Amino acid sequence: xxxxxxxxxxxxxxxxxxxxxxxGPNGAGKTNLLEAVSYLSPGRGLRGARLADVAHRSGRDExxxxxxxxxxxVSGEGGESALxxxxxxxxxxxxxxxxxxxxxxxxxxxxxxxxxxxAMVWLTPAMDRLFAGPPAExxxxxxxxxxxxxxxxxxxxxxxxxxxxxxARLLRTGAGDExxxxxxxxxxxxxxxxxxxxxxxxxxxxxxxxxxxAAPFPQVALxxxxxxxxxxxxxxxxxxxxxxxxHLVATRREEADGGGADGPxxxxxxxxxxxxxxxxxxxxTGEQKAMLIxxxxxxxxLVARQRRSAPVLLLDEVAAHLDESRRRALFEIILDVGAQAxxxxxxxxxxxxxxxxxxxxxxxxxxxxxx
Numbered sequence: 387x388x389x390x391x392x393x394x395x396x397x398x399x400x401x402x403x404x405x406x407x408x409x410g411p412n413g414a415g416k417t418n419l420l421e422a423v424s425y426l427s428p429g430r431g432l433r434g435a436r437l438a439d440v441a442h443r444s445g446r447d448e449x450x451x452x453x454x455x456x457x458x459x460v461s462g463e464g465g466e467s468a469l470x471x472x473x474x475x476x477x478x479x480x481x482x483x484x485x486x487x488x489x490x491x492x493x494x495x496x497x498x499x500x501x502x503x504x505a506m507v508w509l510t511p512a513m514d515r516l517f518a519g520p521p522a523e524x525x526x527x528x529x530x531x532x533x534x535x536x537x538x539x540x541x542x543x544x545x546x547x548x549x550x551x552x553x554a555r556l557l558r559t560g561a562g563d564e565x566x567x568x569x570x571x572x573x574x575x576x577x578x579x580x581x582x583x584x585x586x587x588x589x590x591x592x593x594x595x596x597x598x599x600a601a602p603f604p605q606v607a608l609x610x611x612x613x614x615x616x617x618x619x620x621x622x623x624x625x626x627x628x629x630x631x632x633h634l635v636a637t638r639r640e641e642a643d644g645g646g647a648d649g650p651x652x653x654x655x656x657x658x659x660x661x662x663x664x665x666x667x668x669x670x671t672g673e674q675k676a677m678l679i680x681x682x683x684x685x686x687x688l689v690a691r692q693r694r695s696a697p698v699l700l701l702d703e704v705a706a707h708l709d710e711s712r713r714r715a716l717f718e719i720i721l722d723v724g725a726q727a728x729x730x731x732x733x734x735x736x737x738x739x740x741x742x743x744x745x746x747x748x749x750x751x752x753x754x755x756x757x
Contacts, residue, residue: 387458390442390451392418397754401745403461405720405727409734410749416730419754420508420700422456423728425471425485427506428497428533428540429526432700437473437483460504462695467503498540505534505689507682508700517666517674521654528610528655532588534689534697539584546577550651553634557642567638574649575631579623581650582614589655595691596684602715603680604673607660612653657681675707679716686723696725705729705736714739 388397393415399406408416417432421440424432431440441451455472470488487494489503507530516523532539553570556562562570589608596606613633617626630649637647657666657677666677682699690696699720705713717740720727729737729744737744746757 388419388422388454388456390454391422391456392440392442393752394418394422394754395442395752399747399754400756401726403724403726405725405729405740405744407734407737407740407744407746408728408730408749408754409732409737409746411732414749414751415754416749417510417702419749420510420702420728420730423458423698424506424508424700425456425497426458426460426469427500427504427530427698429530432508432510432702437485438475441473462504462693464503469500469503471497471500496544498537498544501533501537501540505693505695505697506700507531507534507685507697508702509678509682509704510700510702513678514671514675516678517657517669521652524655524657525651525653528585528588528653531592531685532584534685535588535591535692536584539581542577542580542584546574546581546650549574549577550649554641554646557638558644560642571631571634574634575627578614578630578650579618579627582610582612582618582626582653583623585610585612585650585653586615586618591688592681592684595687597680602712603676603683605660606666606677606680606684607658608681609656610653611656612650613648614650615653672707676712679704679708679712683716683719683723686720686725690723690725696723699725699727701727701729703730706731706733717743 388394390396397419408419410416421432441454443451453472453474455470457468457470460467460469468490470486472486473483474486476483485497487497487499489499513523513527516527529539529543549570553567553574556567556570589610592608596608597603614626614630617629621629634647637645641647658664659666659669659673659677666674669677686697686699705716708716713736717737721743731737734746737746748755748757
């Protein structure tokens with residue numbers, strides 16, 4: 387259920403566990419529906435937009451709505467849950483934007499709480515060059531994969547980022563004493579090691595389920611690359627935690643002058659095609675897209691095994707640029723894994739191989755109708 391979200395004044399979709407296919411012309415609002423669903427997971431949504439910017443705007447001269455909401459009933463391993471997410475315009479100028487999160491009618495501390503109820507991963511056309519883009523995008527993608535098998539990871543990332551910002555503010559204003567800074571840095575070190583360990587664990591698990599041969603999707607080799615991740619490869623966690631705390635102490639002056647310490651906020655996901663020993667960034671755009679799909683498919687299998695329920699996959703225009711053999715293979719894998727995939731496209735014929743195994747919806751500006 388959506389209210390005042392993007393191009394929708396209101397919309398309601400009733401569905402079962404099968405994959406959903408959303409078809410309609412460009413600009414009809416297909417991606418907006420996927421984005422709405424993405425707000426029922428940790429993080430900043432599929433587009434990473436400002437909360438105020440996703441509010442409905444119905445006319446050229448009309449201001450945005452003062453609030454928006456997304457809600458859904460989710461059935462999974464833990465039973466049935468009512469999830470809700472929304473935003474309301476701040477009552478006072480300068481007040482920070484906050485996203486409201488409700489689970490089974492009760493207010494939750496933040497979006498990280500969604501990780502206990504649903505695993506969700508998405509692919510969009512904007513991600514086609516993920517492997518050639520900045521490390522921050524790959525890092526966020528890697529963390530989203532971790533969220534799906536380690537619900538506590540989202541909370542640890544939030545705690546680390548909050549402590550990191552707090553430390554920077556203390557150092558640049560000179561407001562913190564040694565004991566205060568020390569407590570913040572101990573918290574950062576503890577969470578940094580846990581974050582890096584979870585990333586390394588996810589990469590190791592994924593390598594066990596990635597395809598061992600090149601057809602129909604290419605082979606993929608992965609590595610979580612960062613300062614703390616490299617230290618953990620050669621030393622126990624407690625030793626790395628102390629080493630990172632010492633690194634934070636040593637970089638205080640640099641931080642105060644506008645620089646910053648290294649750490650999990652600078653880590654990267656290194657991806658390559660092992661058959662040729664070629665980094666993903668050097669492969670063609672089509673190869674990169676196929677590698678990304680192979681990675682998401684492997685992750686869906688891993689989540690299905692670990693959580694005993696497959697993740698929700700938001701696949702925006704993912705089938706349009708695949709050849710027929712890869713398109714059919716993708717549909718077969720989605721059905722085999724049992725994932726509820728939300729697939730969007732302009733042409734219904736592209737999804738014809740799914741037949742009665744999927745549910746189809748027609749999307750027109752501001753409306754969505756079951757077919």
